[in-house]
Amino acid sequence: MKIALFWHRRDLRQHDNAGLTAALQSGYPVVPLFIYDREILDLLPSRRDARVTFIYDEVERLARQTAQAGGSFLAFYGRPVEVFEQLLTQHEVAAIYTNEDYEPYAAERDAAVGALAARHGATFQALKDQVIFAKNELLGKSGKPARVFGAYRKAWLDKLQDAHLQPYPSAGLYTAEHLAHVPDAPARPTLSSMGFEEFRQQVPTNELPAEELVRSYHLTRDTPGRVDSSTRRSLHLRFGTLSVRELMHQARELNPKLLAELIWRDYFMMLLWHYPSTATESFEPRLRRVPYRNNEKEFRAWCEGRTGYPLVDAGMRELNQTGYLPNRARIAAAGFLVKHLLIDWRWGDRYFADKLLDYDMAQNVGNWQWMAGTGVVAAPWFRVYSPQSQQEQYDPTFAYVWQWVPEFGTCHYPKPIVEHKFARDRAIETLRTAYRAAGE
Ligand SMILES: Cc1cc2nc3c(=O)[nH]c(=O)nc-3n(C[C@H](O)[C@H](O)[C@H](O)COP(=O)(O)OP(=O)(O)OC[C@H]3O[C@@H](n4cnc5c(N)ncnc54)[C@H](O)[C@@H]3O)c2cc1C
Missing domain, CATH: 1.25.40.80 (Serine Threonine Protein Phosphatase 5, Tetratricopeptide repeat)
Structure with missing residues (x-):
């Protein structure tokens, strides 16, 4: 019997799902699946990653819901092309459906899976969903x-x-009539079988606010x-x-x-x-050779929330402890790193990528390059926020600071790592020189 596969990636839900709807309306019984992609997971710096546990919990939830609806849900740990090679050989697959993913790696991966599907006589269709x-x-x-x-x-x-x-009707179509049952479906990977530890951080509900x-x-x-x-x-x-x-x-x-x-x-x-190259390179050509200071010690102090600027430090400590930080604190922390410390935005981008539960390449790179003044869309390069004014404007009672920096105001809290006016002048001079050197 011919089947259609639906490949979940950044769409771990059954309701209002464009690609899943297309699969369920294809006329073929559908087998939904998820691949724990080794190309991504192997690069993570820690085996204790709350995002992996989050994904695992959600995949297990999808699997349970699929079983309740009368179908089989498959999950694999491996490289997508290899997993699909196996699936296309073992089953009569008429079509693979999924939702579009706009990251550079995803574009290459999907092209490879699409080509593989074509060689096996199956179609590959990615829909706009996110x-x-x-x-x-x-x-x-x-x-x-x-x-x-x-x-x-x-x-x-x-x-x-x-x-x-308008929502897509996938939830209503998710019934035994549209789902396939796969006899002898392989056991789904567990966190430990993939070499990860369980690590749950508190996450908000996914209901509408x-x-x-x-x-x-x-x-x-x-x-x-x-x-x-x-x-x-x-x-x-x-x-x-x-x-x-x-x-x-x-x-x-x-x-x-x-x-x-x-x-x-x-x-x-x-x-x-x-502009996929902006994932790792400044969009603005004249700012590709800024002589950033990249002082390792200062970078460490920033990562650990020990810069002596309380709003920045509160943000970084919240990030380290919870995997989240509010937008205003992201702006304060990012601006301070790229302007006051003159550290390459890519160092900050990487640190956020490792720590943020909501890490998303497009949003992170876009915002970091905006802060650094190097992006397709960017804040003026000469804008250097004053940490003190930001503190007065956004946390005047120090409520946020007290929450994350309990030693603030005592002799245990560090002195400012750099003086604001000095750092501001240094940043503007460095960026101006970079523009001039590039022929501006
Ligand atoms: C340096 C820096 C790095 C960032 N990295 C990420 C990241 O990796 N992933 C991420 O999702 N957001 C990122 N943001 C954007 C923003 O800070 C977060 O989306 C927001 O703080 C998440 O909290 P929220 O859901 O309560 O947002 P809300 O303020 O409630 O906004 C609702 C939604 O709108 C979107 N949104 C809000 N602000 C932005 C923004 N500036 N850019 C793009 N989308 C936005 C998000 O999807 C957010 O969930 C970054 C911002 C900065 C300054």
């Missing part, structure tokens, strides 16, 4: 992506129709000391345990500022797809 507009759907007049967010957001809003936020929170989002979002200052749904958007359409729909109804933040997410995904 953003509203992707790839070339929203280009500027020049035929290239807009380099100003305001222009992109306007085009995005002009193009949006109700249909774009409370209406009240969303309504007041624009007033609270810059208050890092409050747990309910923002939606805290980034992890769920990253792994697709929440559908972006649902959250966008709510934001569109209740709060344009939240919708704008979600549009940033679409924007950065599109930019990474168009």
Whole structure:
């Protein structure tokens, strides 16, 4: 009997899933599956990674739900091309469905799996699911992506129709009638069989945020000391345990500022797809040879939250302890690293990549390059935030700082690692010289 495979990646949910809907409507019985990709997992610096445990828990949940619906869910630990080679040999696969992924590695991987499927006479189809507009759907007049967010957001809003936020009917189709049962399905990998330890960090629910929170989002979002200052749904958007359409729909109804933040997410995904080299290189050619200081000792102090600037230190300690930090603290910490310490943005990008539960290449690289002034879309290179003004503006009562830096105000708290005005002048001079050297 011919079957269709549905490959879950960044969409660990059965409801409102574009690719899964297409598979369930294909006319073939569907076998959903997940691959713990060794190309990704082998590169992780620690075997105790809360994201791997999160994925594992969600995959097991999907497997249970599939069994309850009367189907089989497969999971493998390996390299996708090898896993599919085996599946395409063992089963009569008519089609492989999945959802698009815009990271450079994913693009190569999907092309390889697509070519393999074609050799076996199967089709390979990836659908747009994790953003509203992707790839070339929203280009500027020049035929290239807009380099100003305001222009992109306007085009995005002009193009949006109700249909774009309509949920896909996958949950209703997820029944024995549309699912396949695979006899002798191999045992699913466990964390320990893959060499990982169980490590759970507290994560928010994947339900839509409370209406009240969303309504007041624009007033609270810059208050890092409050747990309910923002939606805290980034992890769920990253792994697709929440559908972006649902959250966008709510934001569109209740709060344009939240919708704008979600549009940033679409924007950065599109930019990474168009400019994959920006994952590891500054987009701005004139800032590719900045003589960053890259002082290891200062970098360590930044990582450990010992810079003597309390907002930065609180953020880094929260990150180290929980895997999360609020946007305002991300901005303070990133700005301080690239400007005050003159450390290459890629060092910070890497550190966040290792620690953030919601780590997403497009969002992380996009935001880091924005902070460093090197990106497709970027803050002015000469903007150097004053840590003290940020403290006064966003955490005037030190509520956030006290939460994460209990020794603040005592002799145990370090003195500022560098003086603000000196660091500001040094950063501007260094970047100005880099521009001049590049012929500006
Ligand atoms: C240096 C730096 C690195 C970052 N790295 C990441 C990352 O790896 N993954 C990630 O998801 N976000 C990243 N962000 C963006 C932002 O800080 C987080 O999305 C946000 O703090 C998550 O909390 P929340 O879900 O409560 O966001 P909310 O404020 O409630 O916003 C709702 C959603 O909108 C999106 N969003 C909000 N702000 C941004 C933004 N500036 N850019 C893109 N999307 C945004 C996120 O998907 C977020 O979940 C980074 C920001 C900075 C300054």
